[in-house]
Amino acid sequence: MTTIGYFSSLGLLYFPLSLSVSVFGAMTGMLCSYALGRKFGKPLLWKYGKWIRLTTKRLEKTESWFERYGPWAICTGYYISGLRHLTCYLAGMSAMSLRRYLLYSIAGALFWCAFFISIGYILGASADFSDAHASVL
Numbered sequence: 001m002t003t004i005g006y007f008s009s010l011g012l013l014y015f016p017l018s019l020s021v022s023v024f025g026a027m028t029g030m031l032c033s034y035a036l037g038r039k040f041g042k043p044l045l046w047k048y049g050k051w052i053r054l055t056t057k058r059l060e061k062t063e064s065w066f067e068r069y070g071p072w073a074i075c076t077g078y079y080i081s082g083l084r085h086l087t088c089y090l091a092g093m094s095a096m097s098l099r100r101y102l103l104y105s106i107a108g109a110l111f112w113c114a115f116f117i118s119i120g121y122i123l124g125a126s127a128d129f130s131d132a133h134a135s136v137l
Helices: 001-010 015-052 056-078 083-093 098-126 128-137
Strands: none
Touching: 001 015, 001 098, 015 056, 015 083, 015 098, 056 083, 056 098, 083 098
16 A cells, blocks of 8 residues: 555556555455355354464454444454454454445545555655665666
8 A cells, every 4th residue: 555655656646546446445355254254154263263263262252342342343453464354254244234334344444545555655755766866877
């Protein structure tokens, strides 16, 4: 995302279009996780959870935690690798309505993409690479 912001600061990419495509891409992945949670639910986690150290006890704790903080976990889960897909899977598994899920996941994706693209844009706009090119030549 920061690279996209950097390219936008150079004028190689159009910032609003880059943001839109990035949000669409993030939402595509998150909707896949949600759909998997809706379709396969707990049995998939019971079978393969051991590979990610998700025991039955941890799954129960995670479910109760998600019931309490689920919508906000979806929004903030974008900032923690691995957690973003797990929260979306849990949303599908807990039968959260698609409309409610989309509300929180689109907000999370928009803020996440805008944050990192903006960092790249700001850093790219403030960087002066003229000395770096001169020393190479």
